[in-house]
Amino acid sequence: xxxxxFTPGPTPVPETVMLRMAEPIIHHxxxxxxxxxxxxxxxxxxxxQTEQPVLTLTCSGTGGVESTxxxxxxxxxxxxxxxxxxxxxxxxxxPQAFGLNVVEVKVPWGTALQPxxxxxxxxxxxxxxxxxxxxxxxxTGTATDxxxxxxxxxxxxxxxxxxxxxxxxxxxxxxxxxxxxDVCVTGSQKGLMIPPGLAFVALSPRAIDMMQIxxxxxxxxxxxxxxxxxxxxxxxxxxxxxLIVGVDAALEMIRAEGIENVWKRHERLARALRAGVTAVGxxxxxxxxxxxxxxxxxxxxxxxxxxxxxxxxxxxITIAGGQDExxxxxxxxxxxxxxxxxxxxxxxxxxxxxLATQNHRFAPxxxxxxxxxxxxxxx
Amino acid sequence: xxxxxFTPGPTPVPETVMLRMAEPIIHHxxxxxxxxxxxxxxxxxxxxQTEQPVLTLTCSGTGGVESTxxxxxxxxxxxxxxxxxxxxxxxxxxPQAFGLNVVEVKVPWGTALQPxxxxxxxxxxxxxxxxxxxxxxxxTGTATDxxxxxxxxxxxxxxxxxxxxxxxxxxxxxxxxxxxxDVCVTGSQKGLMIPPGLAFVALSPRAIDMMQIxxxxxxxxxxxxxxxxxxxxxxxxxxxxxLIVGVDAALEMIRAEGIENVWKRHERLARALRAGVTAVGxxxxxxxxxxxxxxxxxxxxxxxxxxxxxxxxxxxITIAGGQDExxxxxxxxxxxxxxxxxxxxxxxxxxxxxLATQNHRFAPxxxxxxxxxxxxxxx
Numbered sequence: 001x002x003x004x005x006f007t008p009g010p011t012p013v014p015e016t017v018m019l020r021m022a023e024p025i026i027h028h029x030x031x032x033x034x035x036x037x038x039x040x041x042x043x044x045x046x047x048x049q050t051e052q053p054v055l056t057l058t059c060s061g062t063g064g065v066e067s068t069x070x071x072x073x074x075x076x077x078x079x080x081x082x083x084x085x086x087x088x089x090x091x092x093x094x095p096q097a098f099g100l101n102v103v104e105v106k107v108p109w110g111t112a113l114q115p116x117x118x119x120x121x122x123x124x125x126x127x128x129x130x131x132x133x134x135x136x137x138x139x140t141g142t143a144t145d146x147x148x149x150x151x152x153x154x155x156x157x158x159x160x161x162x163x164x165x166x167x168x169x170x171x172x173x174x175x176x177x178x179x180x181x182d183v184c185v186t187g188s189q190k191g192l193m194i195p196p197g198l199a200f201v202a203l204s205p206r207a208i209d210m211m212q213i214x215x216x217x218x219x220x221x222x223x224x225x226x227x228x229x230x231x232x233x234x235x236x237x238x239x240x241x242x243l244i245v246g247v248d249a250a251l252e253m254i255r256a257e258g259i260e261n262v263w264k265r266h267e268r269l270a271r272a273l274r275a276g277v278t279a280v281g282x283x284x285x286x287x288x289x290x291x292x293x294x295x296x297x298x299x300x301x302x303x304x305x306x307x308x309x310x311x312x313x314x315x316x317i318t319i320a321g322g323q324d325e326x327x328x329x330x331x332x333x334x335x336x337x338x339x340x341x342x343x344x345x346x347x348x349x350x351x352x353x354x355l356a357t358q359n360h361r362f363a364p365x366x367x368x369x370x371x372x373x374x375x376x377x378x379x
Numbered sequence: 380x381x382x383x384x385f386t387p388g389p390t391p392v393p394e395t396v397m398l399r400m401a402e403p404i405i406h407h408x409x410x411x412x413x414x415x416x417x418x419x420x421x422x423x424x425x426x427x428q429t430e431q432p433v434l435t436l437t438c439s440g441t442g443g444v445e446s447t448x449x450x451x452x453x454x455x456x457x458x459x460x461x462x463x464x465x466x467x468x469x470x471x472x473x474p475q476a477f478g479l480n481v482v483e484v485k486v487p488w489g490t491a492l493q494p495x496x497x498x499x500x501x502x503x504x505x506x507x508x509x510x511x512x513x514x515x516x517x518x519t520g521t522a523t524d525x526x527x528x529x530x531x532x533x534x535x536x537x538x539x540x541x542x543x544x545x546x547x548x549x550x551x552x553x554x555x556x557x558x559x560x561d562v563c564v565t566g567s568q569k570g571l572m573i574p575p576g577l578a579f580v581a582l583s584p585r586a587i588d589m590m591q592i593x594x595x596x597x598x599x600x601x602x603x604x605x606x607x608x609x610x611x612x613x614x615x616x617x618x619x620x621x622l623i624v625g626v627d628a629a630l631e632m633i634r635a636e637g638i639e640n641v642w643k644r645h646e647r648l649a650r651a652l653r654a655g656v657t658a659v660g661x662x663x664x665x666x667x668x669x670x671x672x673x674x675x676x677x678x679x680x681x682x683x684x685x686x687x688x689x690x691x692x693x694x695x696i697t698i699a700g701g702q703d704e705x706x707x708x709x710x711x712x713x714x715x716x717x718x719x720x721x722x723x724x725x726x727x728x729x730x731x732x733x734l735a736t737q738n739h740r741f742a743p744x745x746x747x748x749x750x751x752x753x754x755x756x757x758x
Contacts, residue, residue, distance in 0.1 A: 005403075005404065005405075005406060007406050009617060010404045010405075010406060012403070013404050018402075018403075021400065022397040022398060022400060022401035023397075024384075024391070024397075025384065025389045025392050025568075025574055027389060027697055028389070028575075058439050058442070058575070058576055059438050060599075060616040060617045060619075061617070062598075062599055062616040062617075063437070063438065063616070066599045094598045097596055097597065097601075098596045098598070099596060187617070189617065195404055195619065195620050195622075196437070196620055196621075197437055197576045197618075197620075197622060217476055217477045217478060217595075217596070218476065219441075219445055220438065220442045220445045221599075237441040238388060238439045238440070238566070238568065238575045239575065240576030240619065241389055241568075241574050241575055242575075242622075318409065
């Protein structure tokens with residue numbers, strides 16, 4: 001059966017990128033690799049909309065975020081971390097493991113952080129060194145208004161604005177320089193359309209200054225070392241060469257499409273799918289849905305296991321379920337990365353076919369019609 | 380021009396493995412990935428000759444070694460680290476960065492650690508928690524007798540025997556259980572024949588016990604988390620899926636050949652190449668040459684830059700130069716991983732063709748004849 005992946009990481013890898021990665025491996029200390037790295041570095045700046053360095057690390061997105069904690073802070077430093085899902089929760093536990101003093105801002109799953117809530121916390125904790133925000137919380141499919149929050153943070157504190165952009169970069173507008181972001185991390189298997197194994201970290205001059213005084217122990221994830229190598233289009237340790245060759249090809253695709261068009265495409269696909277699932281009588285889980293992944297309540301009477309099994313075994317479609325207390329209660333369909341309009345019609349058609357077997361009552365075709373209407377600009 | 384890589388990492392990736400990695404990506408939380416992981420875990424045990432867990436991490440070999448320092452020790456713990464080259468040096472600096480008390484054993488580049496030297500240090504430092512050894516020091520092409528040293532360490536201390544097996548596993552005999560090794564790390568782009576991006580860490584029960592009392596801060600590299608996931612054929616963070624699919628294919632090749640045969644092949648290729656370079660009047664750099672990489676003094680009057688340029692541009696062959704004070708003085712030819720007998724004839728022929736242009740006097744054909752003699756069992 002033809003298989004289609006609609007998960008928020010890994011995301012589908014374009015065939016041309018897969019074939020580039022299958023080419024004979026090149027050595028990372030040779031001029032031909034430096035050429036690749038130079039192009040990757042330039043195109044990453046474009047994707048993050050920054051003139052600042054964007055460092056490439058060999059690790060998952062989690063490793064990328066860890067590199068920012070261990071490279072920028074010292075034991076006992078206070079930071080604010082916003083927790084609205086599984087990843088926000090991780091960015092509370094991780095800095096605690098390194099001895100940071102973490103002020104946790106809890107946001108109910110599926111709801112967006114409100115400016116007032118953040119302002120209160122900032123006023124109560126005037127000495128914090130940084131605020132960590134999740135741009136698109138993958139576990140709940142919820143987006144945070146990073147532009148707005150960055151403005152608020154800068155107006156009310158000296159804290160660095162640090163963004164987990166792991167499922168946001170390439171899906172949501174990100175203007176690192178214009179918005180005054182200090183740290184933004186993404187992973188390779190998300191909007192950048194290649195397999196997992198690389199993380200990318202953009203750093204402002206203020207963040208780079210912090211690295212010089214940070215006293216947390218570090219070696220592999222020392223961004224000072226990564227920055228020094230970056231300046232020579234190199235990496236401090238042997239990088240995941242084939243993945244870097246892959247991201248080179250993927251970034252060229254993004255540049256050819258244009259980053260604004262990539263953002264618009266993600267917004268259009270998200271709006272289309274939301275219209276589709278709503279049209280067949282399902283409810284959206286989030287009050288601020290992400291453009292990367294659409295979270296949906298399972299309708300009453302439909303069991304996740306049977307639903308997922310039919311979707312997967314009879315339709316070849318892999319999506320994601322809910323996590324923690326929402327396991328079995330919601331499902332998540334991703335449209336992050338290498339997806340186009342017709343993919344949304346496809347996944348909606350498969351959802352309809354699956355719902356029809358699960359005793360969910362709806363007018364067949366109403367979902368794909370609604371998707372199609374939005375895509376044609378009539379939604 | 381046809382290009383051939385003879386570097387000690389990355390090493391050539393078999394075509395079948397490249398094509399496996401180019402297949403559509405699968406999701407790491409799905410049963411089909413658990414099947415891959417289960418097979419990889421079983422075959423890694425075979426390669427390390429152990430019944431103990433061998434954990435798979437997404438990072439370079441350096442990250443793999445870091446995971447052992449931060450997961451096993453506490454600030455102020457004393458360890459012995461043997462430094463006979465660039466990598467030994469790194470395993471002195473890295474634990475120092477994490478606040479360990481490192482007793483450095485310096486060994487001249489190109490010479491092997493002697494049992495007497497290690498015994499002296501062990502007696503002078505009775506409380507050390509571990510001894511770190513480099514099985515095959517890539518920078519100098521020098522092998523350490525890990526079996527002998529492990530015996531000596533166990534007879535004279537309670538220290539864990541920790542082995543950097545990054546360019547040794549798959550080239551040199553490694554019997555993790557029979558030799559009483561406690562920690563052994565390797566990387567993916569070496570004897571395991573896939574691109575860089577994964578590290579593998581074998582742990583003895585004693586090492587696993589140490590993880591429970593270690594107090595160094597850690598998160599991404601926390602081997603307790605990796606071990607817990609390993610038991611479910613899973614990983615704690617998103618792994619480099621395509622590389623794991625690749626190593627699955629590569630490990631099946633190693634199993635089909637038989638690990639003892641893989642070791643014998645590496646020894647045969649190393650002996651053949653040593654005979655070849657000696658026959659054309661060159662001298663070996665190491666008194667204990669590795670089976671992974673052969674280090675050779677550049678003959679008098681031959682400049683590294685011109686030599687390397689001819690080898691590369693006229694013959695399509697990439698090798699490695701010397702590092703630090705041996706830059707421009709030695710060259711290193713790798714035969715680690717996916718190489719066979721005929722590859723040694725090929726690289727020796729290219730070395731002859733290159734030396735002939737560099738005013739080095741030797742009898743043309745004497746190198747390839749010597750290589751061929753050893754390969755045919757007459758050397």
